[in-house]
Amino acid sequence: MPGELTDIIALSLRVTGLALLISSLIGIPLGALAGLRRFIGRRLLMLILYTGMGFPPVVVGLFVYLLLSRNGWLSGLPTEFLPSLFTPAAMVFAQTILSLPLVAGLTAAAVMAVDPNLRLQVRALGASQVQAAWTILGEARAGVLVAVIAGFGSIISEVGAVMMVGGNIAGHTRVLTTAIVLETSKGNFDLALALGGVLLGLSFLANFALLTLQGKTLDP
Amino acid sequence: MTALYQLTDLAQEYDGRRVLDLPALEIQPGELLAVLGPSGAGKSTLLRLLNFLETPTRGNIAFDGQTYTASQPPPLAVRRRITTVFQRPALLNRSVAENIAYGLGLRGVPNPHEQITALLERVGLDELADAPARTLSGGEAQRVALARALALRPDVLLLDEPTANLDPYNVNLIEEIIQQHRAATQATAVLVTHNVFQARRLADRVALLLNGQLVEIAPRQQFFDHPTDPRTRAFIQGEMVY
Ligand SMILES: Nc1ncnc2c1ncn2[C@@H]1O[C@H](COP(=O)(O)OP(=O)(O)OP(=O)(O)O)[C@@H](O)[C@H]1O
Ligand SMILES: [Mg+2]
Numbered sequence: 001m002p003g004e005l006t007d008i009i010a011l012s013l014r015v016t017g018l019a020l021l022i023s024s025l026i027g028i029p030l031g032a033l034a035g036l037r038r039f040i041g042r043r044l045l046m047l048i049l050y051t052g053m054g055f056p057p058v059v060v061g062l063f064v065y066l067l068l069s070r071n072g073w074l075s076g077l078p079t080e081f082l083p084s085l086f087t088p089a090a091m092v093f094a095q096t097i098l099s100l101p102l103v104a105g106l107t108a109a110a111v112m113a114v115d116p117n118l119r120l121q122v123r124a125l126g127a128s129q130v131q132a133a134w135t136i137l138g139e140a141r142a143g144v145l146v147a148v149i150a151g152f153g154s155i156i157s158e159v160g161a162v163m164m165v166g167g168n169i170a171g172h173t174r175v176l177t178t179a180i181v182l183e184t185s186k187g188n189f190d191l192a193l194a195l196g197g198v199l200l201g202l203s204f205l206a207n208f209a210l211l212t213l214q215g216k217t218l219d220p
Numbered sequence: 221m222t223a224l225y226q227l228t229d230l231a232q233e234y235d236g237r238r239v240l241d242l243p244a245l246e247i248q249p250g251e252l253l254a255v256l257g258p259s260g261a262g263k264s265t266l267l268r269l270l271n272f273l274e275t276p277t278r279g280n281i282a283f284d285g286q287t288y289t290a291s292q293p294p295p296l297a298v299r300r301r302i303t304t305v306f307q308r309p310a311l312l313n314r315s316v317a318e319n320i321a322y323g324l325g326l327r328g329v330p331n332p333h334e335q336i337t338a339l340l341e342r343v344g345l346d347e348l349a350d351a352p353a354r355t356l357s358g359g360e361a362q363r364v365a366l367a368r369a370l371a372l373r374p375d376v377l378l379l380d381e382p383t384a385n386l387d388p389y390n391v392n393l394i395e396e397i398i399q400q401h402r403a404a405t406q407a408t409a410v411l412v413t414h415n416v417f418q419a420r421r422l423a424d425r426v427a428l429l430l431n432g433q434l435v436e437i438a439p440r441q442q443f444f445d446h447p448t449d450p451r452t453r454a455f456i457q458g459e460m461v462y
Contacts, residue, residue, distance in 0.1 A: 121310035121365075124271050125323040126300040126372065135322075139313055 004171070009198060012175040015088055016156045019095035023103045024148055030100075031107025031147065032133045036119070046108065052101025057094075061164030064094040068165065086167040091175070094161040099151035106150055110143025111136050149210055156203050176202075222285070224249040224376070224408050225270065230279035232265050232432075240265045240432040242279075252402060252409040254423035254440075256416065256455065262432040263412040264307055267378045270410060271304045300327065303372055307380040307412075309365040311353035316345060316364055319353050323372045332371065339367040342397060344390070358385040366394060370401055377401070377409045383418065395422060416456055420444060428452050 034045050066073050068085045083089030114136050122132050137144060159177035166173035168182060176199045183192040223246035232240040240262040247253055247270075255263050268274050269281065275290040284301075288294045303323070311319050317336050324332045340346040343363040348356070353364060362385050369377060379398070383391040399422065402409060413419055419426050420440065427437040428451070436443065436452045447453045 115310060117306060117308055118310040118312070120268070120273055121304075121306050122312075123273055123299075124302075124304040124306070124378075125368065126296070126303065126326050128296055128326075131326050135312070 005195075005198075007171065008174055008176055008179055008195075009202070011088060011173070012156070012177075012199075013202065015091045015162070015175060016095060016152065019092045019099055019155055020103075020148070020152050022092070022096045023100040023151055027100050027103030027147070027151070028107050028137070028144060029133075031104040031144075032111055032137055034104065035108035035111035036133055036136060046105070049101045049105035049108065053105050055098060055101070056160065057098055057158045058160030058164065060098050061094055061161035064090065064097065064161065064165050068093070085165055086169060086173060088166070088173060090165040091162045091173060094165045095155040095158065098158060098161060099155045102154050103147045103151040106147030107137075107140075107144050110140040110147060113143065114139045145210065149207055152206060152210070153203070156206070157199065223247060223282075224284060226282040227269075228279055228282070230269065230281065231277050232262070232269060232274075233277040238277075238432060240269070242266075242434055245427075245434060245437070247408060247410065249408050250402075250406050251424040252398075252411060252422055253437075254411045254413060254419035254426045255429055256413065256419055256426060257429035258455075261429040263429055264380055265432075266429070267304055267380050267410065267412060270376070271302050271378055272299055273304075300372075301374060302376040302378065303369045303374045304378040305362075305365050305369045305380060305382050307384070309358075309361040311356070311361055311364060313352070313354055315350050316340070316353055316356070317349040319364055320368045320371055323368060327372075335371060339371055343367045344393065359387065359390060362386065363390070363394070366397070370397070373405055373407075375407060377407050379409060379411045381412055381414065383413075383415070391418075398422065416444075428455055430455075 225247035
């Protein structure tokens with residue numbers, strides 16, 4: 001299945017990459033907001049984020065399934081803007097929900113760890129709200145990078161959600177993790193192991209890329 | 221002459237504890253007001269309020285003819301006329317030169333390279349321009365923080381113990397820089413210091429803050445030679461001994 005295998009790898013990377021991109025674009029600003037500003041509902045937001053970090057993928061999968069299915073929670077409402085079940089878009093949707101709390105929660109924790117004295121100094125030097133948030137995110141960059149890596153780790157190896165909302169359809173929504181489950185259940189352990197190796201290798205490469213992208217950030 | 225700052229009925233409380241209580245205080249444009257007082261008197265709190273970094277529990281601050289309150293904070297453009305050099309220097313995890321350029325960058329000033337080089341030379345740190353700020357000694361960091369503030373040419377310069385970690389040579393250097401800067405820019409300055417001699421050397425007026433209250437405020441000569449409050453006398457003498 002070499003042709004099929006490259007399709008599976010490509011889809012895994014596309015789904016997880018897109019979900020990570022979306023959850024970073026939303027989660028990093030959201031985390032900065034939760035970490036830096038005082039507003040009503042901030043504690044509740046943090047609670048939701050921290051709880052969301054430990055969401056079991058199958059439960060998220062179930063929620064998204066019910067949300068997206070035709071007879072589900074949103075039936076009767078205009079749902080054009082939501083993806084259909086058993087499509088890669090539905091998988092991206094579920095994985096975004098899975099990784100968002102990690103990215104946002106760890107970003108919030110990282111910016112909160114920045115010296116409050118420095119936060120004050122930045123404002124004293126004339127930073128606007130947005131400039132101050134941007135500067136503090138820069139100071140917390142090592143922690144923000146960890147947030148993104150944790151978000152990636154939580155979804156690249158996740159099987160429950162993509163299985164439920166994607167359906168593991170060959171050539172359409174099959175990704176590495178669902179393929180591993182399938183091959184294992186069929187008794188094709190060698191193939192399952194090989195797929196597992198590919199998954200590990202991809203994860204390693206992606207993390208390596210993220211780290212080098214940030215260059216000297218993690219130097220002491 | 222109208223005052224640059226007019227503080228009215230100003231109070232600041234933290235967790236219900238009043239740390240600053242100023243029925244009235246005026247700061248004149250162009251003057252250097254030295255604020256003396258023991259640890260915990262509320263000196264740094266006063267500077268944070270003057271820089272509009274926190275809102276007072278009670279009262280209001282008029283700056284340059286405009287009154288600001290908790291519900292009506294000053295716009296960014298007004299805040300940018302004021303800056304503080306903090307007691308504990310807070311530098312960004314960047315190079316020394318980038319730290320000094322930071323405030324200018326916020327204001328969209330392009331390429332302030334020459335200005336930064338000049339400032340670095342002025343504070344005696346030109347060789348450290350590219351050094352990461354986190355490797356600096358305490359005194360070096362303090363000088364970078366001062367240079368970073370001066371780069372902005374603020375109308376109001378708030379200095380919180382700017383020479384606390386420095387040796388006599390650098391204390392002298394910093395005092396000279398402050399004087400020169402004032403002469404060149406007509407900036408108003410509030411200098412918080414433990415050092416009575418420094419207040420004597422630099423101030424136009426001197427204030428003594430005790431337990432959040434203004435005990436005495438007077439022109440320098442009068443403050444040191446004819447203090448009206450016995451606590452002022454005691455404070456000056458106590459400091460003299462040490
Ligand atoms: N953010 C805060 N929350 C709670 N208490 C505070 C806060 N900031 C200052 N205080 C308290 O207010 C009082 C005055 O503090 P402040 O820093 O203004 O004193 P100071 O005169 O600058 O002292 P020092 O000479 O030691 O720097 C202190 O008792 C301090 O503990
Ligand atoms: Mg202080």
